[in-house]
Amino acid sequence: MGNNFEKNIEQNLESNMSQMEEKAPKKKGFFKRLVEGLTKTRDNIVSGLDSVFSGFSSIDEDFYEELEEILIMGDLGVRATEAILDDLRDKVKEQHIKDPKECKQLLIDSIKNQMQVGETAYRFEEEKSVVLIIGVNGVGKTTTVGKLAGKFRAEGKKVVIAGADTFRAAAGDQLKEWANRSGVDMIGGTDGADPGSVVYDAVASAKAKNADILLVDTAGRLHNKKNLMNELGKINRIIEKEYAGVYKETLVVLDATTGQNALAQAKEFSDVANITGIVLTKMDGTAKGGIAVAIQSELSVPVKYIGVGETIDDLQRFDADDFINALFDVKSEE
Numbered sequence: 001m002g003n004n005f006e007k008n009i010e011q012n013l014e015s016n017m018s019q020m021e022e023k024a025p026k027k028k029g030f031f032k033r034l035v036e037g038l039t040k041t042r043d044n045i046v047s048g049l050d051s052v053f054s055g056f057s058s059i060d061e062d063f064y065e066e067l068e069e070i071l072i073m074g075d076l077g078v079r080a081t082e083a084i085l086d087d088l089r090d091k092v093k094e095q096h097i098k099d100p101k102e103c104k105q106l107l108i109d110s111i112k113n114q115m116q117v118g119e120t121a122y123r124f125e126e127e128k129s130v131v132l133i134i135g136v137n138g139v140g141k142t143t144t145v146g147k148l149a150g151k152f153r154a155e156g157k158k159v160v161i162a163g164a165d166t167f168r169a170a171a172g173d174q175l176k177e178w179a180n181r182s183g184v185d186m187i188g189g190t191d192g193a194d195p196g197s198v199v200y201d202a203v204a205s206a207k208a209k210n211a212d213i214l215l216v217d218t219a220g221r222l223h224n225k226k227n228l229m230n231e232l233g234k235i236n237r238i239i240e241k242e243y244a245g246v247y248k249e250t251l252v253v254l255d256a257t258t259g260q261n262a263l264a265q266a267k268e269f270s271d272v273a274n275i276t277g278i279v280l281t282k283m284d285g286t287a288k289g290g291i292a293v294a295i296q297s298e299l300s301v302p303v304k305y306i307g308v309g310e311t312i313d314d315l316q317r318f319d320a321d322d323f324i325n326a327l328f329d330v331k332s333e334e
């Protein structure tokens with residue numbers, strides 16, 4: 001894990017706060033921002049697909065091979081690509097389709113099928129829960145905690161956030177800013193404190209306040225897998241012991257712009273933690289948005305939220321239909 005861990009570490013340490021402050025208050029709807037954010041991904045995948053759909057006159061092996069290449073180059077991953085194309089072949093056969101152009105909608109439907117999230121995906125939002133936010137440095141954990149706090153607060157939930165990233169100087173200050181912005185209570189955030197004791201205090205506070213959701217921001221700077229496993233194990237044991245019966249959610253935050261590296265990180269984390277969902281950040285302006293499909297397919301863990309910017313309302317539940325519609329520029333009602 002060493003390399004992946006080190007890679008993002010020094011990224012983005014200073015500029016966070018200033019960038020967040022200067023965003024214009026007037027915002028377009030989320031779907032519009034998603035469509036805009038996915039422009040590069042769309043250019044990367046869809047224009048290639050369109051040229052295959054219109055360039056081929058019959059559906060043959062070459063046609064499927066071209067599609068396969070584009071999907072894999074578009075970061076959808078081998079497994080998802082194969083499943084999508086198998087599904088497409090079945091439909092072409094069943095429906096006796098001869099014209100490649102007719103395959104476009106079938107392909108879109110197949111990709112949507114790959115992405116459906118189970119019904120229990122957001123159960124933690126309704127339960128008394130602890131949400132652990134994990135991931136390597138710089139992927140957007142703290143930002144995601146802040147955005148989620150804002151979202152849940154706006155829904156009238158009582159939220160406490162725990163600053164268990166005590167490793168990095170200023171991590172606590174950054175989280176404090178988010179706590180203030182979203183109007184929620186924060187525990188911890190002192191440099192060098194023991195993350196376990198921060199979680200311990202945060203659980204006590206959440207219980208005392210009868211909080212609905214405790215969001216725990218963690219450090220990404222753990223130099224090896226064993227270290228990480230120990231740290232997360234310790235945090236989990238404290239939660240189990242001190243907060244019996246609470247609903248536990250563990251979200252891995254991944255930076256979509258890192259493409260296949262994000263997938264590798266997700267795999268590493270799934271070895272050390274019981275991951276229940278993925279948050280895919282920086283979907284704005286990446287050509288690698290196809291990674292959302294790959295991650296879900298390879299890990300069988302749903303992408304639950306996506307981030308399309310740096311401000312508090314730039315995070316939403318991942319909606320497979322909206323995502324694929326945005327990707328393929330299918331018009332959506334809004």
Ligand SMILES: Nc1nc2c(ncn2[C@@H]2O[C@H](COP(=O)(O)OP(=O)(O)O)[C@@H](O)[C@H]2O)c(=O)[nH]1
Nearest residue numbers: 137138139140141142143281282307308309310
């Ligand atoms: N464009 C964009 N930037 C993001 C998004 N999420 C986080 N960031 C930025 O990524 C940088 C690192 O985020 P941070 O939350 O500090 O990452 P952490 O180290 O995992 O806690 C910051 O500059 C954030 O503003 C997103 O969805 N889109």
Ligand SMILES: [Mg+2]
Nearest residue numbers: 141142165171
């Ligand atoms: Mg952080």
